[in-house]
Amino acid sequence: MQRSLIGTPKTALDTPALCLDLGVVESNIRRMAGYFQDGPVRLRPHTKTHKSPVLAHMQVAAGAIGITCAKLGEAEVMAEAGLKDILIANQIVGAGKIARLVNLAALTEVMVAVDDAANVEELDRAARAAGVTLRILVEVNIGLNRCGVVPGQPVHDLACRVAVAPGLRFEGLMGYEGHTVFIRDPEERRRKTEESLAGLVESADLVRSAGIPVQIVSSGGTGTCFITGRYPGITELQVGSYITMDAQYREEVGMDFAYGLTVMSTVVSAPTPDRAECDAGLKTITQDFGLPRVIDPPGWELAGLAEEHGHLHRLDGPPLRPGDKVEIVPNHGCTTINLHDEYWVIRDGVLAAVWPIAGRGKVY
Amino acid sequence: MQRSLIGTPKTALDTPALCLDLGVVESNIRRMAGYFQDGPVRLRPHTKTHKSPVLAHMQVAAGAIGITCAKLGEAEVMAEAGLKDILIANQIVGAGKIARLVNLAALTEVMVAVDDAANVEELDRAARAAGVTLRILVEVNIGLNRCGVVPGQPVHDLACRVAVAPGLRFEGLMGYEGHTVFIRDPEERRRKTEESLAGLVESADLVRSAGIPVQIVSSGGTGTCFITGRYPGITELQVGSYITMDAQYREEVGMDFAYGLTVMSTVVSAPTPDRAECDAGLKTITQDFGLPRVIDPPGWELAGLAEEHGHLHRLDGPPLRPGDKVEIVPNHGCTTINLHDEYWVIRDGVLAAVWPIAGRGKVY
Numbered sequence: 001m002q003r004s005l006i007g008t009p010k011t012a013l014d015t016p017a018l019c020l021d022l023g024v025v026e027s028n029i030r031r032m033a034g035y036f037q038d039g040p041v042r043l044r045p046h047t048k049t050h051k052s053p054v055l056a057h058m059q060v061a062a063g064a065i066g067i068t069c070a071k072l073g074e075a076e077v078m079a080e081a082g083l084k085d086i087l088i089a090n091q092i093v094g095a096g097k098i099a100r101l102v103n104l105a106a107l108t109e110v111m112v113a114v115d116d117a118a119n120v121e122e123l124d125r126a127a128r129a130a131g132v133t134l135r136i137l138v139e140v141n142i143g144l145n146r147c148g149v150v151p152g153q154p155v156h157d158l159a160c161r162v163a164v165a166p167g168l169r170f171e172g173l174m175g176y177e178g179h180t181v182f183i184r185d186p187e188e189r190r191r192k193t194e195e196s197l198a199g200l201v202e203s204a205d206l207v208r209s210a211g212i213p214v215q216i217v218s219s220g221g222t223g224t225c226f227i228t229g230r231y232p233g234i235t236e237l238q239v240g241s242y243i244t245m246d247a248q249y250r251e252e253v254g255m256d257f258a259y260g261l262t263v264m265s266t267v268v269s270a271p272t273p274d275r276a277e278c279d280a281g282l283k284t285i286t287q288d289f290g291l292p293r294v295i296d297p298p299g300w301e302l303a304g305l306a307e308e309h310g311h312l313h314r315l316d317g318p319p320l321r322p323g324d325k326v327e328i329v330p331n332h333g334c335t336t337i338n339l340h341d342e343y344w345v346i347r348d349g350v351l352a353a354v355w356p357i358a359g360r361g362k363v364y
Numbered sequence: 365m366q367r368s369l370i371g372t373p374k375t376a377l378d379t380p381a382l383c384l385d386l387g388v389v390e391s392n393i394r395r396m397a398g399y400f401q402d403g404p405v406r407l408r409p410h411t412k413t414h415k416s417p418v419l420a421h422m423q424v425a426a427g428a429i430g431i432t433c434a435k436l437g438e439a440e441v442m443a444e445a446g447l448k449d450i451l452i453a454n455q456i457v458g459a460g461k462i463a464r465l466v467n468l469a470a471l472t473e474v475m476v477a478v479d480d481a482a483n484v485e486e487l488d489r490a491a492r493a494a495g496v497t498l499r500i501l502v503e504v505n506i507g508l509n510r511c512g513v514v515p516g517q518p519v520h521d522l523a524c525r526v527a528v529a530p531g532l533r534f535e536g537l538m539g540y541e542g543h544t545v546f547i548r549d550p551e552e553r554r555r556k557t558e559e560s561l562a563g564l565v566e567s568a569d570l571v572r573s574a575g576i577p578v579q580i581v582s583s584g585g586t587g588t589c590f591i592t593g594r595y596p597g598i599t600e601l602q603v604g605s606y607i608t609m610d611a612q613y614r615e616e617v618g619m620d621f622a623y624g625l626t627v628m629s630t631v632v633s634a635p636t637p638d639r640a641e642c643d644a645g646l647k648t649i650t651q652d653f654g655l656p657r658v659i660d661p662p663g664w665e666l667a668g669l670a671e672e673h674g675h676l677h678r679l680d681g682p683p684l685r686p687g688d689k690v691e692i693v694p695n696h697g698c699t700t701i702n703l704h705d706e707y708w709v710i711r712d713g714v715l716a717a718v719w720p721i722a723g724r725g726k727v728y
Contacts (some may be wrong), residue, residue: 014460016728023562058719070672071643090672091632093686115633116686144672147633147641268455268512269479277511279435282652283702284727306455306542307412307698308434308727309510322457322480334671338647339702341725348385361705363380363648363672 008351010235011325013344015266016284017131018336019282022352025055025243031257032225032242033062038122041229044068044087044218046240048350049334051359052343053081055243066109068238072100073362080109081358087111087137087218088173089238091147091150093119095126101128111135111216113174115148120168127167131340136162140203142175142193143195152206153197157200159207172216173207174199178239184252193227201233222246223253244333248289259329260297261337264344265310276312276320280328281305284339291331296327371717375689379630380648380701382678384707386716389607394604395621397426397590399565400482405593408432408451413698415723417445421609424448432582432602436464437726443472445722447564451475451501451582452464453538455511457483459490468533475499475536479512484525491531501580501718502528502700504530505525506539506560506566515563517568523571523578535581537571539564540602547614549658550641565597577639578726586610587617608697610705612653623693625701626659628708629674631688640664640684644692645672648703653696660691 010019036043037052045059048070056067056078066085077232085108092101092112092207104110107125113134114120135178139157141148149155155173162170183189197219204214209276220228220237229237241249244261265280282305284291291302292310302310312326320326330336338360345353365412409423412434420431420442430449433439439450449472451611454712456465456476468474469491478500491498501607502522507510519537528616531551541560545551561583568578584592584601593601605613608625629644646669649656655666656674666674676690684690694700700723709717 016727052562091686094630097630115635141635144677145635145639146670148635178610234458248407266458266461268457271479271505271509271511271513275509279727281697281727282650286646287652288646313512322455322483335646339725342590356548361647361703363643363645363703364378 003354006351006353010264010346010349010351012348013264013351015264015325016280017344018262018340018342019262019264019346021260021262022345022347026058026096026260028245028257028260029058029062030241031073031251033064033240035226036061041234042236044192044236044238045243046070046083046089046238047074047078047359049240049337049359051337052355053078053083053358054355059243063286065236071363072097072104073364074359075110076100076104077359077362080103086110089176090114091119092123093113095335096190098122098126102126102132102134104135105132106130107175109135113137113139113147115139116159116161117158120158120165124165124167133169134167136168137172137174138162138216138329140173140175140200142177142200142219143180144176144178146178149205153201156206156210159212161317163212170212170236172214173204174218176219177224177228178221181221182248182253186254189224190227194239197231197234198274200343201231204233205363215294217364222249222255241333246289246333247293247331249328261330261333263292263328263330265328267312267320267322267326270320270322274314278310278312278326280310281308281310283307284299285310285328285330286332286339288335293329294299294329295329298332302328367718369489370717371714374628374710374715377628377715379628379689380644381628382673382704383626383628384608384709385626386709386711387625387639388622388648390422392421392607392609392621392624397428399590400593400601401427404494404599406549406600408600408602409607410434410453410602413652413701415721416605417442417447417699417722420447423607429600433458435727436461436468437728438476440724441723441726443468447711448497449473451542453477454482455479455503456487458553462486462490466490466496466498468498469498470494472586473499475501475512475535476525477501477503478522480505481522481525484522484529488529488531490512497533498531500532501536501538501582502526504537505526505538505539505563506564508540508542510542512539515567518668519567520570520574521619522577524574529691534576535567536578536582536599537564540583540585541588542557542585545585546612546617552599552616553588555592557588558595560585561598565595568597586613586619593635605697608698610653611693611695612659625694625697626693627656627692629692631676631686631689631690634684636688637683640676640677641673642674642690644674645670647671648695649674649692650699650703653701655694656695658690659693664690666692
């Protein structure tokens, strides 16, 4: 419905507007693809960040072997939009969800993570009943202490259960070094990441020693991609945030991708010269990784977020008046994007397209 | 599309599911309406909390004189669903938004807040051009230090500008004592609230002394409704959260409304006896007012939220297994509801309806 607005300058859009800078996003996709174009590791970008089939297709066109999803609902959206070879990097539990998973597996290539023997049994039973084969990765807890079995014998034992299940095909292992992706010191980040990956790769070798092929060993986030992507034995990376970039990754971890996501906002009240209120609050932009950053006008910062308001505090910037525009870089793209129904896609400063965020809210 | 699921027990729904307990919500609506049924203050409930025209109609049926909205987009949704007499308790700034506001005012009764003379001029110009009359409240900063002019002469001056603008109708004043609604000590909460309201009511008298009638003096949140609702000179309350209740209001401020909102979640991983992961993370439930609370099973708590996972920590509860259900009370309904597309409406423990959260994401 906003097609008639195409060509509108970014600064003239109704606000708050979640703006995707297409040139930056294309450059980030090309850059990440370029780093790994000669292998041996391959990219399977995580679509939990952008939730957009359009962007997922762009990642695949740039060389990604498939995509990673966080939830079954996201995977359904991506499959319906023509994406193939989808890893759901999560456990799918319970009869209702497994019925959906099996149905999805009959339509496209799907892999799913497991960390529990009873779950392996229920997946196998459902797959056999439906006459499909589910592709399985065993999830290994490599230090994040979230899901996953501990490295070593428990991985071997669960892999054996998968390998002998007629409805399942054991594809390999996955981990996630989420506990190291934000470590600021590069040497410490490298050391802790490699420690974590050692357990994953050694577990893969243990499974192989039982005569079970391990095709896939998947791990990695944006903050560790250059470590994990070069670690011997890792075959796939699940990078997500690099596509639009988060402030924490760029400014604290030092990852050299550009900001492709901003929120355009409008000042609605400017009661004193030193403070103003804009129309981007907690329902527009998240603060789970800290307060977002004002990039325009210079000399202003966000001092806090209420539900419907961003509290702007003047450092040394020009005075603001109601109606003035404020451009803000989210600190966490994944959760901010999840608040919005559409991207206002910007190229060279003007609106080029409006793309639905089709995976938004697909948490189930 | 989920109509075929009606009658399903709450515990058998696909998760995560945002569940609205209809009996509790009806009781909360009745209770709040009952407190103020003899006046003189009237209720204009804030729909930013529930974002549901169905619930807004229930509040009006129970005696509310109209509704309050936070954003123009919410007001449009409510008006399209047949709600009348809508206060947008916010500034509407800029040509595009004002064009929408004027259009809405031609369809239904709308009021809007102002705190700036230039904004008054642009609203007047647009209203006259469209041949409508916009109803206006002057917003007063009564201590929250967000929007609003300071009490006293500035209120008088802005009210005079509104009163003489041919396209506008001055209706009165609004404030919001958001800085006192969470004060735990009842006496301090009362003292600080009454201090704030004094400035609002005195400003109204000052405006009246200039010969300008002040029909409406609106303020109040759930945490202060019994103070503000009995304060002489206040005519309307903008209560919102009471309808489903927030943990902070109930357990820290001591407001006696019941929890009408829970998230049903499923354990997806239980790696050790003392911890488990459920499928409700930051994209399902918010933590801006603190971590949500597990109400079932007993003896477990949330230790943290990741994007897609809730980290469950055992206190003295029974062991959990993948597939087990976990029921969680959000700590902040307003932002949690804004993550979801629909309410799973529960009565007597089973699904009674599925209601769209039509105002979700309508931040613009």
